[in-house]
Amino acid sequence: MIGCYLAMVYKLRRHDKSFLVWSVACFVFVAGGCAAGARAYLDQPLLTYLLADLLLLLSPALVVTGLVLFLRGQLSARSRQQAALLLTLYLLPLSMLYQVNNASTALTSLSIAVVFIYAVVLLKKARLTPGFPASVLQLFFALHSGLMLLQFLLVMPFIGEESRVLALPSLQWVLLGHVLLTTSTGFMLPLLSFSHTENQLLRLTELDDLTQLLNRREFLKRANLTLLNSRRQQHSVVVLMIDLDHFKLINDRWGHAIGDLALKKVADLLKVGLRTSDLIGRLGGEEFAVLMPNTSAGQAAFIGQRLCERIAHHAWEIDARPVKLTVSVGGATCVDALRDLTELLKDADDALYQAKASGRNKIIFQSGPSITSL
Numbered sequence: 001m002i003g004c005y006l007a008m009v010y011k012l013r014r015h016d017k018s019f020l021v022w023s024v025a026c027f028v029f030v031a032g033g034c035a036a037g038a039r040a041y042l043d044q045p046l047l048t049y050l051l052a053d054l055l056l057l058l059s060p061a062l063v064v065t066g067l068v069l070f071l072r073g074q075l076s077a078r079s080r081q082q083a084a085l086l087l088t089l090y091l092l093p094l095s096m097l098y099q100v101n102n103a104s105t106a107l108t109s110l111s112i113a114v115v116f117i118y119a120v121v122l123l124k125k126a127r128l129t130p131g132f133p134a135s136v137l138q139l140f141f142a143l144h145s146g147l148m149l150l151q152f153l154l155v156m157p158f159i160g161e162e163s164r165v166l167a168l169p170s171l172q173w174v175l176l177g178h179v180l181l182t183t184s185t186g187f188m189l190p191l192l193s194f195s196h197t198e199n200q201l202l203r204l205t206e207l208d209d210l211t212q213l214l215n216r217r218e219f220l221k222r223a224n225l226t227l228l229n230s231r232r233q234q235h236s237v238v239v240l241m242i243d244l245d246h247f248k249l250i251n252d253r254w255g256h257a258i259g260d261l262a263l264k265k266v267a268d269l270l271k272v273g274l275r276t277s278d279l280i281g282r283l284g285g286e287e288f289a290v291l292m293p294n295t296s297a298g299q300a301a302f303i304g305q306r307l308c309e310r311i312a313h314h315a316w317e318i319d320a321r322p323v324k325l326t327v328s329v330g331g332a333t334c335v336d337a338l339r340d341l342t343e344l345l346k347d348a349d350d351a352l353y354q355a356k357a358s359g360r361n362k363i364i365f366q367s368g369p370s371i372t373s374l
């Protein structure tokens, strides 16, 4: 059933191969379980031991292969190579081992325990957001690994014996746990994928594609909320409008692609020295805005000036081209946050206009104390 469910998700997810692999893993697991179960009735060791063990081993390997496919965007090429190597090493020795005396069951259990722990490591490396479904999956894989280790320990004393070890009552409980965990994992995998995609879509709607700063809409939305909070707490708020100077010349001289890289670099430099509570957005083109709650005009003037200096003195070299860049900054502040955002942005914009008109590469505060030239 879980296999069919994952096959349906495969269709829904526009043929995401990881779901096909996970679906096949379920069918392979069922086939292996049936073949192993037939040990009680059939004296066909090739089918009930060799084939059963191979199928039961293949199933977790397919689960991890699906995971590697699913996480390929998050994993480094090295991690993907490591995964391929581990899965090959995992299948090779076991495919050579053929024992009717429970040794293969013990070794199969141990190997599956290792592979499931590796799944936990892969999920940790990928650092998916949101972390919730990934953490639950990690827990399932860890429990499953523990269960396989328990199975290994239970089978160990019977190695060399011809008895049908899988019929032991304790192993029946282990097998039940195995089925339950496989089912839970099967249900969790689509959730992992859906929540990850939803998060990516949310980021696309909130962030500016080029700079990964907040886009205009999200900046304004969050800035309004911050302003409301600051008003409640009677904190002052500062807005800085930042505009690149003569950016058109950079595009004209070096081309749009270099212009884009310059915008990205400026975005990175903007983030330096700001607090996590500060909002940074790209309002459009080559214009950025920063909103700093609980900040005085004096502090903001200092931050703005430092920003101008950092950008002007940065050793600009983009794609081996000596690009020279400066920014102009307009600031506006409101004590107790009594003005609304539109007014605040307009004041900052007016100050920015003055900074441009009076020579650029400087910060000017609208209400403010400082006209700072560099």
Ligand SMILES: Nc1nc2c(ncn2[C@@H]2O[C@H](COP(=O)(O)OP(=O)(O)OP(=O)(O)O)[C@@H](O)[C@H]2O)c(=O)[nH]1
Pocket (backbone or CB within 6 Å): 210, 243, 244, 245, 246, 247, 248, 249, 251, 255, 256, 257, 258, 259, 260, 263, 284, 285, 286, 356
């Ligand atoms: N490369 C690149 N250029 C952009 C982007 N958005 C806007 N621009 C360019 O930014 C330039 C803005 O030019 P202007 O508004 O004349 O401003 P400026 O040249 O910076 O001059 P001042 O603002 O007066 O200092 C235009 O050439 C736009 O094409 C972008 O996403 N990427």
